[in-house]
Amino acid sequence: MxxxxxxxxxxxxxxxxxxxxxVVPKDSxxxxxxxxxxxxVLLRLAMVPLFVKQIxxxxxxxxLGPEVQKLRKKYKNDKQRLNxxxxxxxxxxxxxxxxGCLPILVQMPVFIGLFQVLKKISDADEGKGVFAMTADLVKSAQKAPIFGAHIPDTFLNAWGADEKNWTALAITAVAVVISSITTFFTVRASMKRQPVTDENNPMMQAQKMMVFLAPLFGLxxxxxxxxxxxxxxxxxxxxxxxxxYIYSKYPPIGADTNGSGTTKGAPTKSTGTKTKLKKSTEPEPEPEPKPKVVRNQPTRKPRSKRSGSPKR
Structure with missing residues (x-):
């Protein structure tokens, strides 16, 4: 197919x-x-635009993270309407x-195609070609030494051989370890880039799964x-x-601020502003209560005294 x-x-x-x-010997x-x-490298260069699109x-x-969170609260009891x-x-x-999944989707067919071609090269009988490769090229690829190992060598085959090729075991083991470690760090870097996460985002779910599958890929x-x-x-x-390189050129949203709306490391406008802000944060002392003024109201005298008539 x-x-x-x-x-x-x-x-x-x-x-x-x-x-x-x-430039170099063809059988080397x-x-x-x-x-x-x-x-x-050429295939990865071709996928750079997809990676930028992913960013x-x-x-x-x-x-859109905050807006999605608002919708979640509004339609928390109606998942269909929420979606x-x-x-x-x-x-x-x-x-x-x-x-965001495009680079992975594009890279997988390349990986599968290369895996199948190299597997066919490894399993090809003498005098047989593989797809567009002639029998001579297949034989040359099978016998080419790479630090004492060969392209068809696998760790399991080298381990299960009657006469173990310790060089092939070491080379393949190191390659497996490096592959697993680099897979973990590449996925981890993608995860750390997204401070605002959406659990229903397929890209986020795929990346979380990849973090846990990295050691399994090593196996x-x-x-x-x-x-x-x-x-x-x-x-x-x-x-x-x-x-x-690209993450430094396109930093995550909010990574260039110090949380107060100003760019991290940017100088303040004046020292007066700092003093004013500092004073505004300190509670002002309560004013001392003013002494209560007591006014002496004149007492009402009897009418008889005001009019001069004797009191009855």
């Missing part, structure tokens, strides 16, 4: 290997290892939660050919560097 994909990957390998063969590990690394999607989701209102909010603001890597592990290590290393 996916033979067309495998043909494309195999043809890319042939073209890159042919170009490198003009430098030629075949360099082919895998260069193929990975913009993440920022848009952060901007409708949230989707309406995303559409009105041009946000797409799934756009799967024990059965991967060295060529696939080289792709994995190169791709993850590229992602770490790319994340550091």
């Amino acid at each position: 996916l033979d067309w994909l495998y043909e494309i990957v195999a043809q890319l390998i042939v073209w890159i290997h042919t170009g490198l063969s003009t 590990g430098w030629a075949w290892g360099g082919t895998i690394i260069l193929l990975t 913009h999607a993440s920022r848009k989701m952060q901007e 409708q209102e949230v989707m309406k909010l995303y559409q009105e603001n041009g946000a797409n939660p799934l756009s 799967f890597g024990l059965g991967f050919p060295l060529g696939v592990l080289m792709y994995w290590v190169t791709s993850n290393s590229w992602t770490l560097v790319q994340q550091h």
Whole structure:
């Protein structure tokens, strides 16, 4: 079903290997290892626009986070209406939660295609070609030494062999460990970038799952050919560097402020402002109560005294 994909990957390998063969011996590990690394770099360069789109999607989701929380409180007892209102909010603001998953969705077919091509190379009988690769190229790839190991070598096969190839065991084990660690840190970096989270965001759910699956991927890597592990290590290393650069260029919303609405590290306008703010925060002393003024009201004298007539 996916033979067309495998043909494309195999043809890319042939073209890159042919170009490198003009610089290094065509049957060397430098030629075949360099082919895998260069193929990975070219594919990741092609996916840079998707990664930038993922960053913009993440920022848009952060901007809409408070509005989504308001909708949650308003329709907390009606999930169907809540989903409708949230989707309406995303559409009105041009946000797409799934756009953050595009790099992963695009990268997976490449990984599957490369895995299948390298597996076919590893299992190919002598004198057999693989997709766009001739029998001579397949044999050259199988025998090319890469630090004492070969592209078809896997950790499990090297461990289960009667005569263990300790060099192949060491190379594949190191590649598996590096792949697992870099996978964990790339996903963790994506998670830390999103201070305002939406639990129903498919991108967030996929990233949370990836954090816990990173060690499990390491176990799967024990059965991967060295060529696939080289792709994995190169791709993850590229992602770490790319994340550091793009994240510094597009910081998360709110990361450039100190929580008071001003840019972190920005100088204040004047010292008078600081003093005024400081004084406003201190409670003012209560004024002392004024002494009560007692007015002596004249007493009413008897009428007889006012008129001069004797009192009866």
